[in-house]
Amino acid sequence: MKICLIAESYPPAVGGVEFALQELVDGFVARGHQVRVVASSWQRHAPSIESSGNLTIIRIRTLPYLKRFWFLIFSLPSVIRGARWADIVQGSTFAGGPPAFLGGWLAGKKKALLVHEVLGGRWFQFEPNPVRSLFYVLTERIIVGLPFDHFIAPSQYTRDSLRSVGVPDGKISVIYHGDSRHENPGIAPTEVRGQLGFQQDDFVFMTYGRTGVTKGFEVFADAIPEIANQIPGARFVLVLAQYDSRISERIKRAISVLSPNVCKLLPPMSRAMLAGYVSAADCIVIPSLSEGFGFSALEACNADKVIVSTDAGSLPEVVSGKHVFVKPGSAQAIAEGCVKANRGEVSVTPAKLFSWEKAVGEYLKLYEELGRRGEVKQ
Numbered sequence: 001m002k003i004c005l006i007a008e009s010y011p012p013a014v015g016g017v018e019f020a021l022q023e024l025v026d027g028f029v030a031r032g033h034q035v036r037v038v039a040s041s042w043q044r045h046a047p048s049i050e051s052s053g054n055l056t057i058i059r060i061r062t063l064p065y066l067k068r069f070w071f072l073i074f075s076l077p078s079v080i081r082g083a084r085w086a087d088i089v090q091g092s093t094f095a096g097g098p099p100a101f102l103g104g105w106l107a108g109k110k111k112a113l114l115v116h117e118v119l120g121g122r123w124f125q126f127e128p129n130p131v132r133s134l135f136y137v138l139t140e141r142i143i144v145g146l147p148f149d150h151f152i153a154p155s156q157y158t159r160d161s162l163r164s165v166g167v168p169d170g171k172i173s174v175i176y177h178g179d180s181r182h183e184n185p186g187i188a189p190t191e192v193r194g195q196l197g198f199q200q201d202d203f204v205f206m207t208y209g210r211t212g213v214t215k216g217f218e219v220f221a222d223a224i225p226e227i228a229n230q231i232p233g234a235r236f237v238l239v240l241a242q243y244d245s246r247i248s249e250r251i252k253r254a255i256s257v258l259s260p261n262v263c264k265l266l267p268p269m270s271r272a273m274l275a276g277y278v279s280a281a282d283c284i285v286i287p288s289l290s291e292g293f294g295f296s297a298l299e300a301c302n303a304d305k306v307i308v309s310t311d312a313g314s315l316p317e318v319v320s321g322k323h324v325f326v327k328p329g330s331a332q333a334i335a336e337g338c339v340k341a342n343r344g345e346v347s348v349t350p351a352k353l354f355s356w357e358k359a360v361g362e363y364l365k366l367y368e369e370l371g372r373r374g375e376v377k378q
Contacts, residue, residue, distance in 0.1 A: 001033045001367060004086035006079055006103070008071045008095035010039035010057070014241075014268070015210065016295040017116055020154070020177045021092060027360030029054045036082045038099075040071045058082070068095040075099050083107035088367045090114065097143040110370040113148045117292030117313070118161035119214070126213040126289060128246075141165060149370055152363070154293040155314035173366055176317075178356025180295045181302045185276035192280035197261055198235045203342050205308075206281035208239035208274065209296055211247040216287035216310065218247050221254035222331035227338045228262060234342070236263040237277055278303050283341045286315065289328045294318045298354065306346055308337040320352040 009015065011022045021037075028035050034054045041047050041059040050057040058078045062070045076099055083089045083103035091100025091113045104111035118140065119126065127133040144151070144165055151172045153159040159174050185192075190200060198204060205227070209215055217240060228234050236255075242248045255263045269277075278284065284300035284307050291297075291313035300307050301321045309319050310328035319325070324346050326337040340346065 001028075001088065001364070002086045003028055003033055003035045003088050003090060003367070004079075004082035004100075004103070005035060005037045005090045005092065006039075006075065006082075006096040006100040007037065007092035008040050008068055010037055010042075013042045016293065017092070019180065019295065020293075023178055023356045024360060024363060025055065027356055028364070031360065031364070033364070036085065038075055038078050038082055040067065040075075040095075071095050072098055076102065079103035080106055083109050087371060088112065091148070092116070094140065094143050097146065101146045101148060110150075110367075110373070111148045112150045112152060112366070112370065113144075113146070114152045114154075115144060115158060115162060115292075116154065117158055117214075117290065118144060118165060119290060120161065120165050122290065149373070150366065152366070155317050157314040157317065158292050173362075175359055175362045175366070176354055177293050177295070178359045179302070179354045180299050182275035182278050182299055183272060185272060185279050187276045187279075189276075189280040192276045196235075196237065196264055196280070198280075199233070202233045202235045203231060203283070204235045204237060204281045205283050205285055205338060206237040206239070206277060207285040207287065207296075208277075210241045210243040211251070212243050213247070214288060214290040215247075216289045216312075216328060218250045218254065219289075219329060219331050220285055220287040220334055221251040223334040223338070224255055224263060225257055226331070226335040228258060230335070230339050231342050234262075234338075237266065237281065238264070239266045239269060239274060239277060241268040278305065281305060283308060283338065285334065285338065286310065286319075287328075287334055288312050288315060291315050291318075301351065306341045308334065308341050310334075318352065318354075320349045322346045322348050 007021050009018055011018050025035050037057045040062045047061040048059045060075045079099040080103045084107045089100050089104035089109050089111045091097045093115045097113055123133040123136045153174050154177050159172050162172050163169055211217055224236055284305045286297045286309035288310055289312055294315050297318050307323040309315050311325040312328040324337040324340050326333040
């Protein structure tokens with residue numbers, strides 16, 4: 001089978017979406033299928049074509065501003081060529097959706113859209129700028145409103161969100177992402193704590209990710225002073241990539257009242273280094289306001305850490321092991337959940353298993369079913 005994947009962001013760009021796409025592509029190639037990926041260039045103004053065996057990655061030049069818009073425009077010639085070559089065209093939201101649809105439609109090929117998350121009218125709740133909110137709502141509605149042959153959701157929550165904006169249930173398949181684990185850090189937790197200046201009997205809370213409007217890191221930051229007040233030995237590690245500068249500045253203000261010996265705000269780091277910090281933590285905090293899947297939560301579960309997580313979005317579908325669920329958007333609720341975690345007042349549920357082998361198989365089965373629904377135009 002020939003598969004053309006259109007995704008604005010693809011590794012070596014770092015993130016949960018990028019990780020999931022690479023796992024899928026690697027799985028397709030491992031099973032002998034040919035894959036062509038059209039993505040934006042991860043180095044500004046450095047377009048390239050990379051080929052290795054059954055995989056070809058075409059990286060499209062984008063301008064340094066309005067990158068998603070320019071990807072939509074500049075990717076079209078490559079997308080159309082890829083669609084003509086392919087048996088199936090697979091888009092990835094959001095910027096990968098329109099070119100995937102147009103390319104597949106012009107080539108007469110079956111078109112599927114992987115929808116990572118849908119917020120709908122909740123954009124007005126998460127995005128403080130009303131003009132931006134309106135733009136995001138309308139853009140999202142247009143993209144998921146395109147008549148793709150099928151939509152793929154990585155969780156029941158995302159499926160329900162698609163249904164809420166008018167996508168017929170019969171055109172949606174839920175295919176969970178596979179597993180995600182931190183590698184062996186190669187450094188003892190005691191050594192990591194020593195590097196941070198923490199004592200071995202301190203209780204370390206950690207969170208990590210990108211400061212997007214749905215991730216809730218600012219809410220956790222607002223809760224930290226109260227947690228520190230109630231738990232004298234509480235220490236905090238925040239490993240955050242600046243994605244939204246407004247949120248980053250709010251986080252800095254919230255934790256500025258604390259000693260640097262109590263709260264560490266760290267920049268993004270390699271997966272190996274991150275694994276070391278996770279191993280040294282007692283509790284991982286997932287403060288999301290919405291979540292389409294939740295790789296950070298899954299990684300924390302696999303690391304056998306106590307988790308304080310909101311019950312937002314798909315997180316109840318992913319979180320297992322030792323955990324405390326709290327309501328999203330409330331610093332008070334997060335503080336109370338962290339105090340419970342420190343006291344050992346947690347729920348314990350069996351591990352939930354996720355498999356990339358299973359996910360890849362379900363994607364390929366769907367592609368075959370789409371191909372059998374009728375002859376495609378040549």
